[in-house]
Amino acid sequence: MIRVRHVSKEYGAFRAVDDVSFEINKGEIVGFLGPNGAGKTTTMRVLTGYHPATKGSAEIAGFDVNTHPLEVKKRVGYLPESVPLYLEMTVSSYLSFVAELKDISRSKRKSEVADVMERCGLTHMQRRLIQNLSKGYRQRVGLAQALIGSPPVLILDEPTVGLDPKQIVGIRQMIKDLADNHTVLLSTHILPEVSMICDRVLILHEGKIVTEKKMDELEKGASLEEVFIAAISQETKPAHA
Amino acid sequence: MRNVWTLCKREVKSYFYTPVGYVVLGAYALISGLGFSLSFILYSFWTETPALYDLPAVPDFEEAFLSTYLVYCGTIIMFIGPLITMRLLAEEHNQGTIEMLLTHPLRDRDIIFGKYLASLTMLCLMLFTTSINMVIVYYFVQVEIEVLLFGLLAFFLMGAAFLSMGLFISSICRTQITAATLTFSAFFAFYMMGYMAEDLPEAAPVPAEWSEQAQTNADTVYQGFRTILNELPIDAHAQQMAQGIFQPADIAYYILFIVFFIFLTFRSLEMLKWRN
Numbered sequence: 001m002i003r004v005r006h007v008s009k010e011y012g013a014f015r016a017v018d019d020v021s022f023e024i025n026k027g028e029i030v031g032f033l034g035p036n037g038a039g040k041t042t043t044m045r046v047l048t049g050y051h052p053a054t055k056g057s058a059e060i061a062g063f064d065v066n067t068h069p070l071e072v073k074k075r076v077g078y079l080p081e082s083v084p085l086y087l088e089m090t091v092s093s094y095l096s097f098v099a100e101l102k103d104i105s106r107s108k109r110k111s112e113v114a115d116v117m118e119r120c121g122l123t124h125m126q127r128r129l130i131q132n133l134s135k136g137y138r139q140r141v142g143l144a145q146a147l148i149g150s151p152p153v154l155i156l157d158e159p160t161v162g163l164d165p166k167q168i169v170g171i172r173q174m175i176k177d178l179a180d181n182h183t184v185l186l187s188t189h190i191l192p193e194v195s196m197i198c199d200r201v202l203i204l205h206e207g208k209i210v211t212e213k214k215m216d217e218l219e220k221g222a223s224l225e226e227v228f229i230a231a232i233s234q235e236t237k238p239a240h241a
Numbered sequence: 242m243r244n245v246w247t248l249c250k251r252e253v254k255s256y257f258y259t260p261v262g263y264v265v266l267g268a269y270a271l272i273s274g275l276g277f278s279l280s281f282i283l284y285s286f287w288t289e290t291p292a293l294y295d296l297p298a299v300p301d302f303e304e305a306f307l308s309t310y311l312v313y314c315g316t317i318i319m320f321i322g323p324l325i326t327m328r329l330l331a332e333e334h335n336q337g338t339i340e341m342l343l344t345h346p347l348r349d350r351d352i353i354f355g356k357y358l359a360s361l362t363m364l365c366l367m368l369f370t371t372s373i374n375m376v377i378v379y380y381f382v383q384v385e386i387e388v389l390l391f392g393l394l395a396f397f398l399m400g401a402a403f404l405s406m407g408l409f410i411s412s413i414c415r416t417q418i419t420a421a422t423l424t425f426s427a428f429f430a431f432y433m434m435g436y437m438a439e440d441l442p443e444a445a446p447v448p449a450e451w452s453e454q455a456q457t458n459a460d461t462v463y464q465g466f467r468t469i470l471n472e473l474p475i476d477a478h479a480q481q482m483a484q485g486i487f488q489p490a491d492i493a494y495y496i497l498f499i500v501f502f503i504f505l506t507f508r509s510l511e512m513l514k515w516r517n
Contacts, residue, residue: 038267071343078344080340082340084336084340086255087336088259097251097347098341101347102345192350
């Protein structure tokens, strides 16, 4: 469903992502781990078509991100790291706007927005201005906009940041339930979260994939925390182009 | 096209979710209304007793009132246009919402035309205010309706040209304040060019001791420079149009001006994707 081949992304002389390749099959939930500045967000941005890769190619549902960006964007729900919200809008008007952008017909729009708000626990907040919402609620609105239209691929950059413990459990369960019909790539710094919901983990360090393991393989041996620390402690070449 | 409309609708609503829309329209109505009342009253005095104002005859309505008033209205856009365009793309950068727009199934043209159309909607609301004044003119003065409509078109094109430049500047800025400041500076520079051109002598100020060939060359360059300064100011072409004088070059000027800045906005958005 997601295929990344030798993707590199350079910012001037700095190489943020260095020859990254991986594949994610339909229905899989993959955790994307790495310390700050490892290149997780950059890779996700390449996948969503926000910016092009300097080298390599990425495909989603068989469509190349560079040559068929619209087909890719129709199939991807994306929650960026800094949640993009129009603060002057209300929750429901913002989500209706997103539904309209995602080409959801007028007849279905209302029920789709109501359904997503229900799933994200936003129904009672629908008339509130986004600027008056707490960080956790803003995060939920961001997640809701990614879920609208039920896209087959979800790319979530730290989806549980700022949520209260009860909501985190709810969102984790929701992501797990999505696995039947969706492919999910999620980045997080919360390691137990990956253990609980992901099928596979990719660890990125200094722009390179240093470890790729299935969770069931992992559970037999060392804990995820040990694997993560070992992976990012490995010597890597200086990340310069 | 549907996406253009979706984005335009959101943008226009946004003007009125915040005080910007009300402030811009209110300020425009106040300033243009004051200008209208004062110049209309003055023109009525002129027509009654021209001698009292050292005028040989009743001055031509189109030239003395209509053109001056409509170009004055267009000039107001120079001051409040930056308030309309500053948020268009700079605010998307600042809030990070550009990431949302660029990762949804939208083409660059949907974003740019949606934004531009929203600013033109604000311009149309201003045009509506001015049209009310034109109805009053039509009621009191014997003037052909075509002349009034053509004058309003001149106002619209002048405003649309200012706004296209503002949209481009907003696309290269990260904050609204820098966008507004740069936009106003650019508008003002374009406007002042006309006054500079008025003071330039017709012949090139070339020293007499230069050879004839050098003088001819210097004059060719000077005349080119002078023509550009005369033709480039945004209000220069509106002045004749607002008198009801149709010249294809005037309309072509505005269309080319708008196309040029929309094109630059496309390039700027493209560049943004590579720089992000």
